[in-house]
Amino acid sequence: MLYSKSSEYAIQAMIYLAVYQKDTRIMVHKIASEYDIPLYFLAKIVQTLSKHHLIRSFRGRNGGIKLNKPANDIRVIDIVYAVDGPPPEKEMCVIGLDECSDSVACPLHNNWKIIKENIRVLLGHENLENLANEVIRKREALRLQA
Amino acid sequence: MLYSKSSEYAIQAMIYLAVYQKDTRIMVHKIASEYDIPLYFLAKIVQTLSKHHLIRSFRGRNGGIKLNKPANDIRVIDIVYAVDGPPPEKEMCVIGLDECSDSVACPLHNNWKIIKENIRVLLGHENLENLANEVIRKREALRLQA
DNA sequence: TTAATATTAGATAAAAATATCCTAAAAAAA
DNA sequence: TTTTTTTAGGATATTTTTATCTAATATTAA
Numbered sequence: 001m002l003y004s005k006s007s008e009y010a011i012q013a014m015i016y017l018a019v020y021q022k023d024t025r026i027m028v029h030k031i032a033s034e035y036d037i038p039l040y041f042l043a044k045i046v047q048t049l050s051k052h053h054l055i056r057s058f059r060g061r062n063g064g065i066k067l068n069k070p071a072n073d074i075r076v077i078d079i080v081y082a083v084d085g086p087p088p089e090k091e092m093c094v095i096g097l098d099e100c101s102d103s104v105a106c107p108l109h110n111n112w113k114i115i116k117e118n119i120r121v122l123l124g125h126e127n128l129e130n131l132a133n134e135v136i137r138k139r140e141a142l143r144l145q146a
Numbered sequence: 147m148l149y150s151k152s153s154e155y156a157i158q159a160m161i162y163l164a165v166y167q168k169d170t171r172i173m174v175h176k177i178a179s180e181y182d183i184p185l186y187f188l189a190k191i192v193q194t195l196s197k198h199h200l201i202r203s204f205r206g207r208n209g210g211i212k213l214n215k216p217a218n219d220i221r222v223i224d225i226v227y228a229v230d231g232p233p234p235e236k237e238m239c240v241i242g243l244d245e246c247s248d249s250v251a252c253p254l255h256n257n258w259k260i261i262k263e264n265i266r267v268l269l270g271h272e273n274l275e276n277l278a279n280e281v282i283r284k285r286e287a288l289r290l291q292a
Numbered sequence: 293t294t295a296a297t298a299t300t301a302g303a304t305a306a307a308a309a310t311a312t313c314c315t316a317a318a319a320a321a322a
Numbered sequence: 323t324t325t326t327t328t329t330a331g332g333a334t335a336t337t338t339t340t341a342t343c344t345a346a347t348a349t350t351a352a
Contacts, residue, residue, distance in 0.1 A: 002148070005340065027298070041341050047300065060349025063298040076254070108222070108277065111268050115261065122257050131254065151310065173328070187311050193330065206319025209328040 002119060007083040009037045010045050014079055017055065018071040018132035025064030045083060052082035072129035080123060148265060153229040155183045156191050160225055163201065164217040164278035171210030191229060198228035218275035226269060 003011075012035045017026060028046050032039040046065055049055045054074060057065045067074065081087075149157075158181045163172060174192050178185040192211055195201045200220060203211045213220065227233075 025298095029298080038341055040343075043299070044301095044341090050299090057299060058349080059297085059299045059347070061297050062350065063348085065299085106281075108268070108272065111272075115264050115268065118261050118264070122254070122261065126254065126257075135252075171328095175328080184311055186313075189329070190311090190331090196329090203329060204319080205317070205327085205329045207321065207327045209319070211329085 003080045004084050006041075006045050007080045009035075009042055010049060010079050010083045011076060012037065013042065013046065014049070014054070014067070014074065014128055015131050015135060017065065017067050018074075018128040019135050021066055021071075023066065025058055025062065025066050027064045030064075048083055049079070052078075054078065054082055067128070070129070071132055072127045074128045075124055076126050076128075076131075077120070077123040149226045150230050152187075152191055153226045155181075155188055156195060156225050156229045157222060158183065159188065159192065160195070160200070160213070160220065160274055161277050161281060163211065163213050164220075164274040165281050167212055167217075169212065171204055171208065171212050173210045176210075194229055195225070198224075200224065200228055213274070216275070217278055218273045220274045221270055222272050222274075222277075223266070223269040 013028075013031050016031050016034065020026060028043050029039060031037065032042045046055065046057065050057045050065070053068050055065045056068045057063070159174075159177050162177050162180065166172060174189050175185060177183065178188045192201065192203065196203045196211070199214050201211045202214045203209070
């Protein structure tokens with residue numbers, strides 16, 4: 001949609017950590033099976049997150065991973081940039097024309113610009129704490145309902 | 147971004163047709179070199195567009211392709227759907243959680259919903275005639291400037 | 293110290309997207 | 323009719339993304 005499958009998995013994993021973490025280490029295996037993510041694939045992604053210091057990882061018995069910063073200090077966009085890499089220097093034209101800039105815009109340029117800005121704001125604004133709280137709230141609502 | 151490279155090329159080609167077409171046939175080769183699209187790749191895409199009746203193609207000398215409908219009757223979204231296929235029945239959750247629907251939404255659901263709707267509206271609203279006129283207007287402005 | 297357990301890391305594989313090649317078919321010009 | 327030109331279509335190749343496997347390393351428990 002906007003980020004890769006890898007980033008999608010990464011966001012899921014990070015939300016999981018934010019929801020369940022009370023300073024305990026959580027196994028990659030656990031997250032993978034919970035969210036149906038291929039284990040070894042997630043393991044790779046976790047390594048990337050670790051290298052970007054978004055999480056800390058611990059080997060061996062009682063090993064696992066945990067957030068490396070307070071959840072409210074990690075934004076969705078940080079995760080996406082870590083996994084997919086930062087966005088290209090010069091924003092690509094949405095319909096691939098190279099005579100496209102703010103001054104000489106392609107015909108869809110201005111409309112897309114607004115939408116892209118909205119996305120950037122959304123991903124930059126949401127932090128893991130908010131998202132985790134949302135998830136918890138929803139679960140609770142579902143539980144009471146049943 | 148939202149559509150494949152193939153769709154991007156297709157949009158470019160269709161805009162080209164809308165801009166230059168005066169019922170003349172335009173060679174795929176011409177479009178490919180103009181926009182730096184791999185010729186044989188574009189040829190494939192053109193076949194798809196043809197099968198979806200968005201263009202008509204003619205073989206042999208003086209052959210080429212042309213729009214199959216008035217430019218104002220072709221929307222960007224038609225091109226994207228033709229090339230990438232229609233969108234999936236049930237909209238995927240943007241962060242891949244499957245307990246996600248309007249009633250039980252994932253934490254980013256509602257925000258994304260608005261953005262996705264904006265995109266859909268934009269692509270569904272813009273037609274080739276508008277875009278072609280924009281391109282022509284911009285070119286003219288550039289020409290006068292020089 | 294040994295065994296069990298989790299991540300790390302490197303290699304490999306499978307799938308999907310993008311790109312290329314070659315021959316055929318069609319159409320017009322010579 | 324023959325040649326030239328242009329798209330059509332099938333096969334193949336390359337690249338990128340996603341997924342898997344195996345062995346190594348670190349850590350803790352027994």
